[in-house]
Ligand SMILES: Cc1cc2nc3c(=O)[nH]c(=O)nc-3n(C[C@H](O)[C@H](O)[C@H](O)COP(=O)(O)O)c2cc1C
């Protein structure tokens with residue numbers, strides 16, 4: 001199902017845009033490793049557990065979802081489909097999935113909020129703190145339920161496909177609509193290699209929204225995140241688009257989950273393509289998963305309906321594999337459901 005949508009997306013997109021969505025950094029080792037790590041997992045199901053119908057509902061930081069599935073923040077949805085983020089928001093809402101809006105969205109958050117279910121906002125903390133604070137005020141006013149701060153991007157990863165294709169800018173008519181300053185001029189997103197833990201403390205001080213750190217792979221950073229009062233973590237290597245050679249997320253997850261020890265929700269993204277991958281993520285210590293590229297395939301192939309189809313199919317597949325594994329709810333997935341090879 002996903003493979004067919006992926007092929008349709010490829011047909012629908014200009015090659016340079018396809019490469020932008022699909023590609024990773026460097027030799028794309030980490031990009032491949034994410035899917036491979038899930039494909040290596042072997043499950044040890046339980047039998048005769050009389051689970052009855054499954055219940056996939058999941059609450060994260062006060063946000064209620066139909067299943068432990070969210071749309072990962074990805075940039076430039078109007079490059080994938082004319083309805084852009086409005087289609088993503090509507091498709092995710094119809095599927096009961098969470099939606100993390102990218103800071104690089106090509107639609108204003110107020111318009112997204114009008115058609116979205118529960119949504120969070122992904123932020124790159126900008127060197128201009130006043131601008132960052134104004135953006136936080138804006139997304140709070142629009143109804144954002146949590147801030148997802150990406151911490152894996154002190155600089156841009158080297159995306160060789162984009163260099164080859166000369167893809168550096170959005171085409172005329174599209175821009176990062178949430179990066180307008182007070183005068184209405186659109187800024188570029190700045191990556192900030194000067195960011196430290198003090199910046200997280202600063203953000204804590206200017207907002208009451210839960211703060212989720214995205215891009216944690218080392219258990220020592222997970223421990224620091226807990227100490228600095230964040231509300232959640234996303235184990236992520238940015239879908240292999242930042243540090244090529246970084247550990248696959250399914251491989252990094254158990255140590256991070258162990259360091260957190262249940263003190264915060266732990267989410268994971270990168271290479272989640274099947275219900276069995278979600279089941280594996282839950283067994284390896286995650287509370288929920290985010291899905292990046294498959295949502296873009298659905299969006300490019302079929303707009304809001306395509307997004308809904310991707311998310312509904314993953315939830316249905318998770319329901320089936322939970323039953324086959326003898327588990328009734330996501331929270332009840334035991335660690336001994338997976339064996340290491
Ligand atoms: C085209 C594209 C754009 C992305 N843009 C962002 C972004 O703006 N902010 C961010 O934090 N992560 C971004 N990511 C990373 C995703 O949030 C997520 O970590 C990754 O896509 C998960 O891997 P998957 O695509 O294998 O599911 C992007 C990923 C892709 C593929």
Ligand SMILES: O=C(O)C(=O)c1ccccc1
Nearest residue numbers: 075076104153189238241
């Ligand atoms: O492409 C990306 O992965 C990404 O994170 C990003 C960041 C800033 C602007 C556009 C995309």
